[in-house]
Amino acid sequence: MTTETFDLKAHIRSIPGWPEPHVIFRDICSLLEDRIVFRKVIDLFVHRYMSYEFDAIVGIDARGFIIGAPLAYELNQGFIPVRKKGKLPGETISESYTLEYGEAEVEIQTGWLKPGHKVLLIDDLVATGGTMLAAANLLKKLGVEIVEIGAIIDLPDIGGSKKIIDAGYKVHCFCEFEGE
Template sequence: MTPELAHDLKASVRSIPDYPKPGIVFRDITTLLGDPRAFRRAVDELVQPWAGSKVDKVAGIEARGFIIGGAVAHQVSSGFVPIRKKGKLPHTCVSMEYALEYGTDHIEIHVDAVKPGERVILVDDLIATGGTAEGAIKLLRQLGAEVVAACFIVDLPDLGGAAKIRAMGVPVRTLIEFGGH
């Protein structure tokens, strides 16, 4: 990715200070999603390493991961799998508890969403501590998927999430970084 593209994508992300609590700067990608050129360029850049590769499914983490994941799935001609908060999927699910900054939560996937051996790319808008992505990878692996990559538009490297996912043996692709929280 060119430095110019990284600059343009970074400029298309709105920063909201003290949200959701004092001291946090929320990185809002809805402005990037609302800019057709920035959205297209971000999706194209996320999928570039897998162009022409066999990808069976793209799994998106609720909620912004659905938007990006659907676009990525379209680009790589694969199916899309939603990973949702507990109780939001209508069919039989498998669940995984994951760590939050303070406490835990659960995510779920339909039990038949991926088949053993399917190659899956995990997608979300942002990686911070990596707890949700780690839980999603464990969930996909529990179903027998091969998680070939985890892709995020935004990385908050100071929080260590991308490094945590790489330590699980999953390549990580991020497009832009913001320091701090």
């Protein structure tokens, strides 16, 4: 990555009124469409985490895979997916979390991570923090330490980062959309 300034927010497409009229959707697809922009996004993560000590990168279904897998490749680490319930073969554990209208569950396979392993937990965006905390609870059940939770975007007005920090985790997001 060069020393030139990279304005990440300028490359994130905002879509008003989707999926509901009062929402402004922050679309990371605009970060992926241009190979140079995508490379710069991955480089942001690489430069942040290249000196951290950890055993694997855990990415959350589905957009956490888009960032987590190339990051794992660049940092020469394994990649472990946290998926929606029923999508992983073999032995898994699951965790429920609350959505705006109902509940959902995520799961992780139990054979890869061992007690004492250290991981980075990666997703695209922190909004309510529900999915991140559910994934963090799965890792806690496995005895795994989360070195840091990383995402591209934080929506601090929704309060997810605060919930994650209050739960005892470190969070780093590369940009935020506050009050927008």
